[in-house]
Amino acid sequence: xxxxxxxxxxxxxxxxxxxxxxxxxxxxxxxxxxxxxxxxxxxxxxxxxxxxxxxxxxxxxxxxxxxxxxxxxxxxxxxxxxxxxxxxxxxxxxxxxxxxxxxxxxxxxxxxxxxxxxxxxxxxxxxxxxxxxxxxxxxxxxxxxxxxxxxxxxxxxxxxxxxxxxxxxxxxxxxxxxxxxxxxxxxxxxxxxxxxxxxxxxxxxxxxxxxxxxxxxxxxxxxxxxxxxxxxxxxxxxxxxxxxxxxxxxxxxxxxxxxxxxxxxxxxxxxxxxxxxxxxxxxxxxxxxxxxxxxxxxxxxxxxxxxxxxxxxxx
Amino acid sequence: xxxxxxxxxxxxxxxxxxxxxxxxxxxxxxxxxxxxxxxxxxxxxxxxxxxxxxxxxxxxxxxxxxxxxxxxxxxxxxxxxxxxxxxxxxxxxxxxxxxxxxxxxxxxxxxxxxxxxxxxxxxxxxxxxxxxxxxxxxxxxxxxxxxxxxxxxxxxxxxxxxxxxxxxxxxxxxxxxxxxxxxxxxxxxxxxxxxxxxxxxxxxxxxxxxxxxxxxxxxxxxxxxxxxxxxxxxxxxxxxxxxxxxxxxxxxxxxxxxxxxxxxxxxxxxxxxxxxxxxxxxxxxxxxxxxxxxxxxxxxxxxxxxxxxxxxxxxxxxxxxxxxxxxxxxxxxxxxxxxxxxxxxxxxxxxxxxxxxxxxxxxxxxxxxxxxxxxxxxxxxxxxxxxxxxxxxxxxxxxxxxxxxxxxxxxxxxxxxxxxxxxxxxxxxxxxxxxxxxxxxxxxxxxxxxxxxxxxxxxxxxxxxxxx
Numbered sequence: 001x002x003x004x005x006x007x008x009x010x011x012x013x014x015x016x017x018x019x020x021x022x023x024x025x026x027x028x029x030x031x032x033x034x035x036x037x038x039x040x041x042x043x044x045x046x047x048x049x050x051x052x053x054x055x056x057x058x059x060x061x062x063x064x065x066x067x068x069x070x071x072x073x074x075x076x077x078x079x080x081x082x083x084x085x086x087x088x089x090x091x092x093x094x095x096x097x098x099x100x101x102x103x104x105x106x107x108x109x110x111x112x113x114x115x116x117x118x119x120x121x122x123x124x125x126x127x128x129x130x131x132x133x134x135x136x137x138x139x140x141x142x143x144x145x146x147x148x149x150x151x152x153x154x155x156x157x158x159x160x161x162x163x164x165x166x167x168x169x170x171x172x173x174x175x176x177x178x179x180x181x182x183x184x185x186x187x188x189x190x191x192x193x194x195x196x197x198x199x200x201x202x203x204x205x206x207x208x209x210x211x212x213x214x215x216x217x218x219x220x221x222x223x224x225x226x227x228x229x230x231x232x233x234x235x236x237x238x239x240x241x242x243x244x245x246x247x248x249x250x251x252x253x254x255x256x257x258x259x260x261x262x263x264x265x266x267x268x269x270x271x272x273x274x275x276x277x278x279x280x281x282x283x284x285x286x287x288x289x290x291x292x293x294x295x296x297x298x299x300x301x302x303x304x305x306x307x308x309x310x311x312x313x314x315x
Numbered sequence: 316x317x318x319x320x321x322x323x324x325x326x327x328x329x330x331x332x333x334x335x336x337x338x339x340x341x342x343x344x345x346x347x348x349x350x351x352x353x354x355x356x357x358x359x360x361x362x363x364x365x366x367x368x369x370x371x372x373x374x375x376x377x378x379x380x381x382x383x384x385x386x387x388x389x390x391x392x393x394x395x396x397x398x399x400x401x402x403x404x405x406x407x408x409x410x411x412x413x414x415x416x417x418x419x420x421x422x423x424x425x426x427x428x429x430x431x432x433x434x435x436x437x438x439x440x441x442x443x444x445x446x447x448x449x450x451x452x453x454x455x456x457x458x459x460x461x462x463x464x465x466x467x468x469x470x471x472x473x474x475x476x477x478x479x480x481x482x483x484x485x486x487x488x489x490x491x492x493x494x495x496x497x498x499x500x501x502x503x504x505x506x507x508x509x510x511x512x513x514x515x516x517x518x519x520x521x522x523x524x525x526x527x528x529x530x531x532x533x534x535x536x537x538x539x540x541x542x543x544x545x546x547x548x549x550x551x552x553x554x555x556x557x558x559x560x561x562x563x564x565x566x567x568x569x570x571x572x573x574x575x576x577x578x579x580x581x582x583x584x585x586x587x588x589x590x591x592x593x594x595x596x597x598x599x600x601x602x603x604x605x606x607x608x609x610x611x612x613x614x615x616x617x618x619x620x621x622x623x624x625x626x627x628x629x630x631x632x633x634x635x636x637x638x639x640x641x642x643x644x645x646x647x648x649x650x651x652x653x654x655x656x657x658x659x660x661x662x663x664x665x666x667x668x669x670x671x672x673x674x675x676x677x678x679x680x681x682x683x684x685x686x687x688x689x690x691x692x693x694x695x696x697x698x699x700x701x702x703x704x705x706x707x708x709x710x711x712x713x714x715x716x717x718x719x720x721x722x723x724x725x726x727x728x729x730x731x732x733x734x735x736x737x738x739x740x741x742x743x744x745x746x747x748x749x750x751x752x753x754x755x756x757x758x759x760x761x762x763x764x765x766x767x768x769x770x771x772x773x774x775x776x777x778x779x780x781x782x783x
Contacts, residue, residue, distance in 0.1 A: 002560050006573045097362070098536045101548030101555030105361075112362045157573065257574050309573045 005099045006161045007310035012095035012103075012111070013149075013162035014169040019088035020142035021173035025049055025180070026075055027135040028207035033068060035199055044184055046071040052180035055081055072131055077122045085138055089118050092145075104152035107145070114141045157255060164251045164305065171244035172298045177207060178231050179291045192225040192283055201227050208239045228287055229279040241294060242274040248301070260308040263301065270297050317719040318464045319733055320385060331388040331781055334500045339383075347382065350492050351726065354380055357488055363480075363542055379774035380485060381725045382492070385736060385756040392503075392752055392780040395458070395466065395740070398649030399750060401640060403454045403742045406471060406627045408643035410450035413626060414440045424642050425635050429659075433632075434680075435625030437588065439595060443612050446519040447746060450621035451628075453512070453583075454742040455479070455755075458650070461718035467653045469737065471636065473628040474620060475585050478755040479741050480543035483508060483550075485777040486753075501782040503752035508741070509550035512583075515745035516551075519617050520580050527580035529553045530570060532561070534586050534602045544585050553583075563606030566613045581617045582607075588622050630679040630713050631657070653718065659710040667714040668705065671698050674714040676705065689765065691717050720765055723776070725758055735759045737767050738778065752780035 029049055033042045046066050050056040053075060062080075063070050077086045093115035100108050121134045146166070153159045181204045182190070190196075201222045205211040210230060217234065218226050234240045249271040252264050282290045321332045328336040355377065358364075364375035387395075412419055413430060420427040430436050455476025457469040486505055490497055513529070520527035533544035535557050548555035560570050561579065569576035584591060590600040595608035610616045626632060632639075634655040640648045656663035656674070667674055676688040688701040705712050722733035740754030756776040757767035767773040 001573055002554055002556060003571045003573050004557065004560050005554070094536075097541075097545075099555070100362075100542075100545030101531070101553075105549075108362065109360050113360050116359065161573075255573070 001102070001157050001161075003310055005102050005158070007306070008095040008099040009102070009158055009161040010165035010305075010310060012092050012099075013165035015088045015092035015095065016111070016142050016145050017166045017169040018083070018173065019085045019092070020139050021170065021177070022053065022075060022083070022085050022088065023135040023138035023142075024207045024209075025052070025177055026072060027132065027139075028203045030068075030072070030131055030135075031206070032199065032203050042068060044187075048180050048184040049075070051183070052176050053083055055083065076131075076134065086118050086122060089114050089141075102158055104148070106148045106152045110141075110145050110148045114145070160251050160255055161309075164248060164255065167244045167247040167251070168298060168302060168305075170239060171241050171248065172295060174208060174231055174239050174241060174244070175291045175294050175298070177204070178228070179288060179295075182288050182291075190224055192228070193223060195221045196224045196227070198222060205230075210237060210239065213237055225279060225283065228282065232282060232290075233274060233277060233279060235275075245271050245274055245298075252305075255309065257308065263304040263308050266297070266304065267301055270294075270301070317733075317735070318460060318462070318721040320460075320721055320723040320736065321383075322724075331386050335384065335386065335496070338496055338499065347726075351382060354382065354488055354492060357491065358484070361484070363484055378481065378769045379760060380488060381758055381774050381776045382489075383724050383726065383731070384489065384777040384779045385723050385738070386500075386779045386781065387753075389781050389783060394649065396750060396752075398466075399456055399740055399742050400748050401644065401646065401649050402456065402468065402471065402636065403451060403744055404748060405640040405643045406454070406473060406636070407448070407450055407744055409639045410621070410624060410627050411448045412643070414450075414623065415442060419639070419642055422642065424638050425632070429631060430626060433626055433629060435623070435629045437623035437626075439608060439612070440621070440623040444614070445621050446521060446617050449519055449744045451624050452515055452519060452619040452621075452744055454744070455739045456742060458738045458740070459653075459718060459736075460721035464721065466650060467718065468636070468650050469653060470630075471628040471633070472739075473624040475587060476739070476741065477540040477543055477585070478739055478757075479508060480546045481775050482741070482751075482753060482755045482778065483546075485755075485775055489777040500779065503780045503782045505751040505753040508751045509547060511743055511749050511751065512547065513551045513553075515743040515749070516581050516583055516619055518745035518747075519619060521614055521617055524580045528578060529581040529583065530556045530561075530579050532556055532558070532582050532584040532586055532591075532604075534590070538585075540585065547583075558586075558600075558602045558604050561604045561607070563604060563610050566606075566610045566615050568604065568607065568610050568616045579616060581619065583619050588625065591618070591622070630677055631659075631710075634713065653715045656714040658705060658712045658714060663714070664705075664709050667712075668702065671702060673717060675717050676701060676712055676714045679711050679713060689717065717765070723756075723758065725760070725774075725776070727760065727762075732762070734762070735765050735767070736776070753778040 029045050032045060043066050046068055047056065050059050050066065050071055055074065058080065059071065059074050074081055075084060078084045081087065093111045096103060096108055096111045149159060149162055185200070201224060202211060205214050205227060208231065214222065214227070214230055217230060230237055230240065232241050235242050235246065237243055245267070249267040252260065252267050256264060321329060321336070323329060358377050358380060364377055409419065413436070419425055420430060451473035453476060455472040455478060457472065458466050459469050460466055482505060516529050517527055531544055531548040531553055533541060533555055535541065538544070545555055554570060556570055562569055562571065568579045568582070570579050586602050589597045591603040592605060592607040593600045593603050594605045608622065611618050611622065634652065634657050637648045637652055640646060656667045658664045658667055667676065671688070672690045674690045676690070678686040688697065690698065720735040720737070722735050724731045725734040727734070736756055736758050738754050738756050740750055742748065742750045756778040757769070757773045758776055759765060759767045760772055760774045
């Protein structure tokens with residue numbers, strides 16, 4: 001397939017996945033503030049979230065102080081924020097539009113409808129009470145896009161490039177969600193082996209659809225150590241780093257070309273690190289340092305994939 | 316009084332509209348309103364939009380779709396089809412001749428300087444052989460009905476005619492909105508157009524290529540017809556490429572794929588001649604492929620439509636088409652031209668200047684309804700301004716009488732009202748010449764307007780050719 005087409009498909013999927021994960025992060029923050037009205041905690045939470053998505057500075061420049069409604073609005077719709085949910089859907093649709101000939105009609109119509117409908121939410125500022133509806137909608141548009149892709153596209157390289165993009169993005173996002181959570185708790189010492197705060201850690205699990213999964217896997221109370229293990233190392237957990245990077249490594253092998261040998265090796269290395277890693281070692285290294293190293297590696301893979309597959313070869 | 320496609324002058328329904336009219340009469344108007352809203356959302360969801368010249372980038376508009384079909388009886392279509400095939404066959408023969416022996420010029424049928432001085436004549440094509448001797452693979456011939464219902468050819472679009480996707484999408488929308496109608500009226504299908512187009516493109520691959528790789532070359536997502544490019548590429552299962560996706564090495568064209576370069580044999584291009592190769596034509600073109608013309612001239616790749624077809628559909632050539640048909644085919648033209656005054660001729664010029672308020676004056680190189688004067692609708696000042704433009708360079712203009720275009724009932728604000736129409740069937744020429752029964756019907760939505768172009772507020776209708 002055309003390199004340019006692969007590039008658009010890859011980013012179409014990445015942006016859709018990113019929108020979903022933003023909604024997940026926003027959702028969990030809103031739930032938490034509904035539970036606890038402690039103003040400091042609320043501000044800390046939203047500050048951590050803005051910093052996770054790299055928007056703390058521009059946000060403060062525009063608003064001066066962090067407040068919940070402004071933060072939600074900023075991360076959901078702000079035009080000057082290239083990573084807002086609406087901008088992600090715009091970019092996903094722009095990429096889809098550029099390769100309309102290569103995607104199924106259903107895929108195009110799904111992304112186009114999402115793009116048309118997101119405007120419906122923008123115009124009334126989201127109060128925490130109604131925002132839940134929006135986040136649910138975003139998640140379901142992403143579920144729908146994923147299902148439509150798998151259910152209507154030929155399972156060839158085109159689909160694989162969307163999977164490559166989606167899994168790499170999800171791995172990155174799960175790592176950031178966990179990192180943001182740890183950052184928010186940075187003012188206290190986390191005792192990883194003790195039973196953690198039910199609401200804090202439960203909310204984190206819910207944000208990655210893992211609350212029921214946790215119960216199923218551990219059949220026990222929530223400890224930070226197990227949460228970290230579930231999100232980082234547990235293969236069957238579909239949003240864990242291990243699960244995502246295993247899919248990335250596998251997909252890369254199927255897409256291999258003459259230029260991609262080193263990229264495959266590095267993806268294999270990350271996969272092995274997760275496959276054979278132990279949570280003891282992660283905690284010993286320091287979970288945030290571990291996550292930062294992981295994020296550096298996924299960023300490296302992202303730029304290598306672009307070079308090997310997505311940028312046109314020189315003539 | 317203009318002919319109404321649906322009604323006789325005494326108000327009775329014409330026979331070929333009878334089944335439809337009965338259905339329409341039984342349809343509650345509220346349900347029609349619902350269907351109109353549904354049609355709107357169908358097109359919007361599918362993103363069947365176009366960008367408008369001069370509006371901000373990224374502005375997308377729907378082309379209004381009207382629910383009342385334009386219906387053509389069987390016998391009328393058979394006759395139209397014969398005329399269209401004849402006309403396009405002759406125009407392809409003309410192009411072959413102009414770029415080789417030029418017998419028609421030597422015979423004095425067309426003044427040689429009119430061809431050679433025309434920017435649409437491409438000397439680069441002289442003595443180049445193209446597969447099957449076909450130049451205009453896809454032709455979109457604009458027809459109108461006037462007076463008592465005679466058809467006239469308004470324009471032969473032989474460069475990169477567009478609109479066929481609307482023909483297909485309009486049919487799809489109609490079948491989805493009103494399936495029961497298609498059970499009662501035997502409408503000839505048009506959905507196989509992409510198949511015919513693919514066959515046509517395959518049949519004109521360079522000699523010796525057995526399983527050609529075909530691509531559709533688009534200027535990109537911001538082109539006004541991008542939707543159509545993507546649609547056709549998808550329907551044919553060929554790659555939709557931009558100039559940057561192709562490169563030429565040693566007179567062979569390749570596309571850049573994730574698995575390395577892949578050879579390309581046929582390019583269905585939707586980019587004008589001027590932009591396809593910055594080395595040969597406009598050096599500032601970012602849309603084209605450097606070296607493409609060399610590869611084309613060497614016969615290593617075929618381009619549809621061929622480079623240089625503009626000389627055959629130019630408005631300065633148009634008045635000669637009946638002669639062209641007689642010259643190459645030895646037949647009388649089936650379809651008529653609109654009587655045309657060629658303002659390079661002193662007699663015609665004098666007549667036109669004396670009758671500007673009755674005539675439509677067109678710039679020879681204009682397109683899309685820009686740069687024309689519609690005498691009967693123009694103010695005195697506009698006419699005088701145009702008069703100056705004409706006298707300063709008469710050879711740039713032709714003039715035609717204003718035709719009383721036929722109309723068809725159309726939904727407007729106030730309900731159902733007659734609006735003027737044209738018709739663009741698409742003629743495919745490859746190893747043989749084919750067309751699907753139908754075409755794009757455009758309708759001028761403003762009352763009394765004769766301009767049907769989508770850029771000027773025109774809409775579209777589904778076009779039905781009846782099977783019996």
